[in-house]
Every structure is written in C-alpha cells, then in structure tokens.
Amino acid sequence: YMPPDLVHKTMSVESALRGTRHQASVMFCNLRNFTAMSEKMDPAEAFAMLNEHFSYVEESILSEHGILDKFIGDTALATFGIPFPDPRDAIHAVASAVKMRAALTTRISAVGGGKPRLRMGIGIASGGVASGCMGGAGRLEFTVLGDTVTIAHRLEEVTKIYGTPILICERTRDAVHAHFHVREVDSILIRGRERPLAVHEVLGSTSTELSHDQMTSLICYELGLSEYRNQNWEGALIHFRKAATLTGDPPSKTFMARCRAVVENGIDVPVPWDGVWRWGETVKGAG
Template sequence: MRGDGAKLAQKLLPQVAMLSFLSPGEIEAISHRGEIESVNDGDVLITEGEIGNTLFLVLQGNVAISRDGFRLAVSEMGSVVGEISLVDSGKATATVTAIGSVMVFRISRENFETLYSNKNFVRAILKGLAAKTREALARDVGNLHRIEGLRDTFGRYVSKAVLDDILSSSDPESLLSGRLANATILFSDIRNFTSFSEHLSAADMIGLLRDYFGRMVPLVTKHNGYINKFIGDALLVLFNLPVAYANSAIEAAQTAIEMSQSLDEMNADRRERGKPAISIGIGIHVGEVIAGNIGSVERMEYTVIGDNVNLCSRLEGLTKHYGVRVLISEALREKIGQHFLIRPIDLVIVQGRQTPTRIYELCGAMSSARDAEVSMCQQYEEALNLYFARRWRDCAKKISQSKLLANDNPATVLRHRCEGFLKEPPPQNWNGAFAIGKK
C-alpha cells in the first residue's frame, strides 16, 4: 500500500487489539503489506469450506461469524478473521459476512508469510489463535445436538471414551448445565515462559509449544482428562467432569507423573539439539466446583469456577517457591495416598484464603519408588515435625546432617526458615502455618 492508504492504515491498525503492543515501526511495516477496503452489508469476506488465502483486520464496523448456517458470534471493530486457515493452509472453518458498512485491512497469503520474520506479529497471531481455539471449543460443547461437529472439535481435547459417554447420555445437555460437582482439577504451567520466550525466535517459540503440547495433551486424554482451557502456555484439566468416572483422582495423579517423565524426555531431546531445557509446575486438587456453560448467547464456554479451582492454581504457583514439580492438596492425598509416594511439604496460608492448607509433593508411583526416595521422604517428614514442634534448631541440624536432604529444595526452604525463626521467632499462638503472599 502506498500514499494516503498506508497513512490511514498506520492510523487505524493500532486499534486492532492484538496489534496494540506493536511499535510504530512494526505497524508501518504491516501497513505496506495490505490494502484498506470498504465492504457493504451482506458482503461475504470468507466462505466456509474454501481454502483461506486472506487475513482481514476489522478497522470499522462488525462482521458475523457463521457455520452451517448458524451465527456463532459477532466480531467487532478491532478483531481479526481468517488467520486460522492461513496458518494451517486449510479450509475456512466459518463464513464471515459484513454487518452494515465495514472497513477492513486485507492481507494476502503472500504478504502474510513475509511478516513471519516479525516476532511480535507472530506472537500476536498465536494469542489470537489460542483465544479462538478456546471459543470454538466452548461453542461446540454448548451445542451437543450437533454431534458430528462436536466429535471433530471437542474430540481433540478429551478422550474418545469420555466423548462417547457425553454423546450417549439420555440428556447430554444436562451434563453441561450449571451445577455443583466434585472434580479433580489439574493445573500446569511452563515456568517463566514470558521471559523465556523473549529469547526465542518466532519459529523456535512455535516449535517449542507444538512439541510441548504434542507430548502433554495425549497423556491427559489417555487418562480420561478433559482439557478445559489452554491459557497461553498453561493447561487447566478436569477429571470427573463433564461425566463422572471412578478413580479420577488416581488418573489425575498418574497424568502428572507421566507429564513429568515426558518433560524429562523432551528436555533431553532439546539438550541434544543445543536448546535450553524448560521447567513446569503442576498443581492438583479435588473438591466441589460450579461447572457448566457460562457466557452469553453469542459466546458460551463450559468451565468451572469456585474456591477449589483457585486453590489448584495456587498449588501450581507454589511449586516454584518449593522447587518441586508437582504439589497436591490434602484432599487429593487422602484419595490416592496408598498408590503413590507422597511427602508432606508445608502448612501454608495461600493468597485469598484464611484457612491453612496442608500441601504435599507427589513424588511418583509407590510401585516404582526407590529405597533412597522413600528414605528421603521419611527424613524430610521427621524434620518437618520438628519444625511444627518449634524445635527449629533440631530441624535445621537434621537437614544439614542428612546426605539425602543435602540437595533437596523443600528441605533447603525449611532450613532457611528455621534459621530465620531462631533469630526472630513467630508469636506464641503460631499454628505452624506460613503465609504465602504471592500466587
């Protein structure tokens, strides 16, 4: 684009939400890779089923998103359409039609591909794709009568067994209506991904996430988990929802163990290729949640909310503080304890809660636990009991003299805390709980 058209594009493009963080120079570069067009009410920008060759940025007005003749959503000024079929070189998944007079910025496939070198532009497209993936999944879950569409979309995020149970239910929609339900919740996150990704090229960042999710998602579905949300590099997984399953707590714990093992394999592959390893944290909790389709007529999402969901997120956040990979709640430990090697880690007051929470590390399956691992867990628990008894000097001494605890991260955290309490003890009414100020 040249002249006045490019200047107008430079003025209007920053109002597109996903481009708002780009620099003026990056906006200018994009402005020369497309054309501003005015379209009339009812004009079709994208046709469902056709190979996508164009990306549209909506600069003024609204467009309707429809599939199979049903309107799914209305995209407003500042939205982006057409990027999914451009990225995967596939057919358009929906029809996009102008509502009233609309001004768009059209980018062809050829020009779109020249922008791949712009890391921030690629990141913006990825964020948009992640958001639309969540929206598409929620829409399909909210319309179970469209069974084939549900199989194609929802089936990628839940095991076939769970999907078949949903579809074979006498009243499948009741499974997705608002209700109180008991669920096992697993939350995982790549640690420090934002700062980590700043040092990656766009291609490396895409490759990393593709490799990571490609390994983790099959493990979730293998154990009848339902991926409720992709939140950037994070996963929110539900077990026992939308349909109830026996042993869902055990399935969740086994999923976490296999995710940890898979990450070790992935990092070994990355090191062989001269790439840095990544770390993850996993939190698991079981409890009552509010589950169901939430949103408006135009945008519905099956999700879970409640204090127990928040606690699971806090558990994941604490893995970084204690230097462990998997933390679980006491409620989960009571359901799975005999099957897994578990050690108590601490009694904490997490952000947003008044009641202390006992947290535990999920170390592995009991059947494959080594003697040294079992002994280390026992020695740590003995030290922790000394800590709760206010015998901080004895606790610190036991940790310092133990070869098994010498390089153990939770033991180091506990020893440092004991050393601090020796200098400045907590009040006499201290109940053993330690307040954690951050997620």
Template structure:
C-alpha cells in the same frame, strides 16, 4: 409383473402363502391317514378285544355253572335236605347258565359288527365261521345239558345216587367238550385280534412313512421356492450389512451399489446419503476435536441438560505450567515459539488423555485439566490425576533434549521444566460465557487452589504439589511426601500440601531416606525445635542433594532464628501473593 420384481412385502407374503399351502396339504393328508388308523384302532379296541373277552368269560361261566350244579347235588345228597339252600344253588346254576348265553351272544354281536363294517379290512369269512362255531357249540351244549339236567334231578329225587353220579360225569364231559370248543374258537379269535393289530401297525407305519415323504417334499419345494425368492433380498442385504460394518469400523468412504428397486434399494440409497452426512460430520468432529475435548463433546451430546443447567460435583483439578517460558520465548521467532509450544502441549496432553482426564483449556504455556463425573467414576479422579502428573514429569528429560532440535539450535537459551498443582473439591460444571460464545468449564475454590499450588512449586522447588483432599483420596496408592501447611492467597484456613514423588513402591533408597528425614524435620519445625529441624533437613539433603523443600525449610529456619514466630504460631506458612 414377475414375482422377483415385486416389493419385499409381496415377496415375503408369496413365500408365506406357498409354505402355508404346502403345510395344509401335508396336514390334510396326515389327518386323513390318522383317521383311518383311528378307525382301525377303534375296531380293535371296541370289538375284537371285547369279543375275545366275552368268549374267555363264557369259559368261566361254564365252570361256575358246573360248580353250582355240584352244589345242588350235594344239597340233595344230605340226609336232611335243605330245600332253601338247594333253591339258592339252583338259582346260581340258572344265573351261570344265563350268563353263558349272554357272553356268547355278546361275542357274536361284536363279530357280526366287524363283518358288517365296510370301512375296515377284515377276514369276514373267518369271522363268519367263528360266529357259526359259537352258535353250534352253545346249541349243542344247551340241548344236551337240558336233557341230562332233567334226568339228574329225577335221579336225585329218587335217591338213585349211583345213576346220578354217572349222569353228573356225563354232564362234566359235555362241559369239557364245550370248553374245548370255546378254547378253539378263542384261539382262532386271538389270531384275528393279532391280524387286526398287525393291520393297525402296518397302517401306522404307512401313515408315518407317507407323512414323512410328503413333509420332506414340502420342505424341499418350500426351501427351493424361498431360496429363489429370498436370493434377491439377501444379496443386497449382505451388501448393506458389509457397508454397515465399514461404518461401524469408522470407514465412511465406501458407498453401496443400488441394484434393486424395492425397499432395500431405497434403504441402500438412504444409507449412501447417511454415509455422506457421517463423512461430513466426522470432518467437523475431527476439526472441533482439536479445540474441544472429545469427552466433553460426547458428554454434552448424551446429556445436554448438564451444559444448560450446570451441576455441582466433586472433581480433581490440575494446572500445569512450563517454568522458564518467559525467558525462553524472548529469543524465539513467532514461528519457532508456536512450534515449541505445540510440541510441548502435544507431549504433556497425552498423559492427561491416556488417564481419562479432560483438557479444559490451554492458557499461554499452562494446561488446565480436570477429572470427575460424568466422565469417570467418583472414586478415581484423584488417583488418575496423580498418575497423569507423574507421567507428565517423566516426559521432561526427553522434552529438554527435543526442544533444541526443534528450534535448530545447540542448546536452549533457558532451561525448561514442569510445575503441576492438583486440588480436589466441589466445583460448578456447566457452560459459561455469553450469548455469542460459550465454554463448558469448571469453577470453584478447588480450581483456584490448584492454580495456586502450581505457582507454589516455585517456592519449594518441586514439580507436583497436591492439596490435602487429593492426598486423602489417593492414600497409599502413590508415594507422597507432606511438604508444609500452607495458606494460599485467597484462603484463610491453612491446609497440608503434599509432593507426589512416584507411583506406589517406586521410591529409591535415597528417596525413602529423604522422606523420613524430611518428616522428622517438619515435625521439629512445627514444634519450634529449630536446631533439631535443621539437623533433619540437612540429613535429607545428604540423602538427595538439591532437594528443594529441604532448602526452603532451612531458609525459613534461618529467618525464624533471626525473628522468632509469634507465640500462637500454628506452624503454617502464609502466601500473600499468587
């Protein structure tokens, strides 16, 4: 069976084996050539250079021999001859003479070893001549020096100093001639060292060039072979990658053409089946995403134990309601009412989603939403809920203009507006319901308080009211106004409630004046200085005519003037109804 129709495993193994064979050939060739260069380097290091060194030391030993000889003569020329010192000088002389023989013999032995080694190219004729010249120079030196040395000793013993000086000069001349011969031999030997060095360098360059050529050829052959084999792999892989990117982008409508019978072909077929399943899942997700917030769905997928076990978390809860809904719905057909409510929920849900809130449910014309872990960080819920409420309130004017057009009427039978209550506190999160149906929701006092605050807006004529804990969490990040201290139905401890007026630094000059006068009036009201409070609240109404909280507080002052509060009154107002 042709290689290209094999499995991916066999294709990859074939490519790997081919590359390994090429690498082995290149490595063996490099090792052979490197070993040849190693032999040449060994000969240069252990034979040529040491032989040259031996000849150089032979010159030095010759000078040492001459110095020892002169010291012997000087010992004999003294008036009182020191035989012990003379014997020591004689020993030095003989040692120097012996070392000359050793150095020249060592050089000749190394030269003959080079000549006998057939593994390396060398100028054997030139080396043989050098060997003969060394032998001749040493023999001549030995023969002449032996005769003159004996003569010199006899002359010294006979006190023939003039004749001794002549003989000594003749010995110096013999030494100089020997050194000249050795210098000439060293010069020729140095040429052989240079020649051997050039041979080593040449072989090194040759080895590098040949290894480079073989490596390039191996790389080219391996690359061509790998390209031919891998092209059958990479093309379907690229198609698979392109399909994966389409899926990553959320496009599930493009299948991959299966063109091979190997593992990639099987993978492409499985990928097509996966796309079909994802397409079905996406349709399910889109369908149920209209009924369950996508954040909840994803959160339950990531952490299913949260739905089963439930958790206690600090969250911010929002309740939103459309004022005037009851009177407005009485004159509408069911179709018109559904159309209005769908548009209303669409407009009001967008700010909640945009600010990462989770819509828990729609209750009639009301919206329940919450912010908190694990969907957002713990320090963000209150601020995000407040900003979402402001954005929802900003949609009211446009919504009021759109509703008549939706219904095909000139004007709405009753004005519509928005009321929002927000509270922060510990709640229980989890799946609540029966064995037949479950709902992931939140429960707790904060939920009840948010619902009560939404209704309290009717009392104060406000749109957005928040509890004390929410105001503390927001701080100065939004513009707030304390409205009252209130005990809602179901609670016994009063707490301050605040109106969200705008985003940070978003108040106009009249609104700033309103807030300042209202705070002044609220302080006087709690201190039961009702005349001062009335004056401050009226000033607030002058800043912003029609301000609901100011009107409410003026009405209460009128009640208290007719019926004074108890002596232990704490300045809080109690709501007995929901």
C-alpha cells in the same frame, strides 16, 4: 478439547451443559520461566517449544480420561471426572501429572544442554465443582468453577516456593496414597482462604520402589518438619540439611532458608506459632 465420544455424550445430556455440581479433580499445569525464556528466543522457536510441550500435556490428560479445559498462556487447565463423575478421578489426575513429568524429563534428555532447561509446576485439588457452559450468544465454552479450582491454581503457584513438580491437596492425597508415593510438604495458608491447607508432594507411582537415599531423605525431612513445627530451628536445620545432602531435596532447602532466617537473621516468629506458612512471606529457598 474433549474426546469426540465424550462431546456426543455431553451434548445429549442437557443438565451437563446447563450447569451441574459434583465431585471432580482439577489440575493446573504451568511451564516454568517460559515467558522470560521466550523473550530471548525467535518467535517461531518459542511457539514450537510451547506447542511441543502442550502436545504431551494434552496426550497425558486424554490418556487418563481427562478434559483439557483450556490453555492460558503457558498454563493448561484440565479436569477429571467432568462432566460425568468418576470415582477414580483423583487417581487419573495424578497419573496424568506423573506422565507429564516423565515426558518433560525425556524431552530434557533428548535436547541435551544446548537448549533452555524447562521445568513444570502442577497443582491438583479434588472436591466439589460446578461445571457447565459459560459465555455469550456468540461464544460458549465448557468449564469449571469453585473453590477446588482456586485451590488447584494456588497449589500450582506454590510449587515455585518448594521447587516441587507436583503438589496435591489432602483430599487428593487420601484418594491416591495407595497408588503413589506421597509425602507431606507443609501446612500453608493460601490467598483467599481462612483455614490452613495441608500440601503434599507426589514422588511417583508405588509400582517403582524409592531408593535407599530417597527413603532416608524423606525420613530426615519428616523429622525436620516436626522440629520446625516445635520451633527447634537448629534441630530442624540438621535434619533438613541431611535430606538436602542426600538427594538435593528442594523443599528441604526451602525450610533451611526459613530456619536460618530465624537463627542467623533474627526474623521474628509469629506469636502464637502454629507452624503454618502464609502466602506472601518472603523467605524462600528452592525457587
């Protein structure tokens, strides 16, 4: 899934095939609930839906100079800045994700209410990766390995917790914040890592202004997150509730569920409290 010109360029550089390490951005994109939906659909209809989805996923990736590494069921893995470094790899990756989200929104509007409502979860991480050809004598594929790949995959999975279409790591945020509206969502400890990871949501391009309600909702969310981290659960609930009322903000609903679990259900808070959500904790709100 490389553009032909990039294939020729890669084939001419032996080190790119043998294996090299450099900075890049990695994206995982998953079509939410497709497996469950496909079980109730005719196989031809299910494959047609999946192929339609992946057609605009592929187009969005290639239009931003990315490589579609592989399809894994209803998930796509893409890389930006591979096999040759690109100082704008993070910007291209996020721009591609925004295009995918817009394409899905257009598709939902086109089919109306008679078809299953599709959702997408995208995780993007930037950092060091190893890239090269992997496989046996009969089959080789060009792919990427490393912690950055793992983080991108975990971020895609965590979009389910917060109900957000696009989550990025802090390093990606640092590279794109001048070009996209981004907000901090949470600090989490994902599987396989010992240090917390700051997680951010991409809201859209800075070329489009946020509405007054969106801006107010973001401020309320920020205030709620601060109170949450200070263990002022009732104060946090007030702010998250206002954010959710203004825009239906899914992450606010997730935090409302967590705060209620403490205030109303007496859920024990870890001591010492560090405000970090840990993988496997079951209190969820957005789905």
